[in-house]
Amino acid sequence: xxxxxxxxxxxxxxxxxxxxxxxxxxxxxxxxxxxxxxxxxxxxxxxxxxxxxxxxxxxxxxxxxxxxxxxxxxxxxxxxxxxxxxxxxxxx
Numbered sequence: 001x002x003x004x005x006x007x008x009x010x011x012x013x014x015x016x017x018x019x020x021x022x023x024x025x026x027x028x029x030x031x032x033x034x035x036x037x038x039x040x041x042x043x044x045x046x047x048x049x050x051x052x053x054x055x056x057x058x059x060x061x062x063x064x065x066x067x068x069x070x071x072x073x074x075x076x077x078x079x080x081x082x083x084x085x086x087x088x089x090x091x092x
Contacts (some may be wrong), residue, residue: 012038 012035018024061068 012031014024014027014031018027057068
């Protein structure tokens with residue numbers, strides 16, 4: 001059994017064992033740019049957060065559909081009441 005199997009390195013990491021200073025600097029720059037892109041890419045981060053929320057809502061719906069339906073009805077009623085109150089306040 002070989003204990004020196006390659007270990008996967010994330011995009012924002014620098015592989016170990018680079019002896020050449022130029023290659024190491026390139027690897028560090030590449031990792032730094034990947035980290036900046038990952039941190040600053042708000043649309044991708046928001047999309048990932050939305051996907052996670054949708055997955056959680058779907059699993060919750062599968063586990064307890066009655067509670068999910070009740071929650072949808074309550075939220076729809078609250079939104080309707082809020083719109084009604086805003087329109088009523090604007091008209092008066």
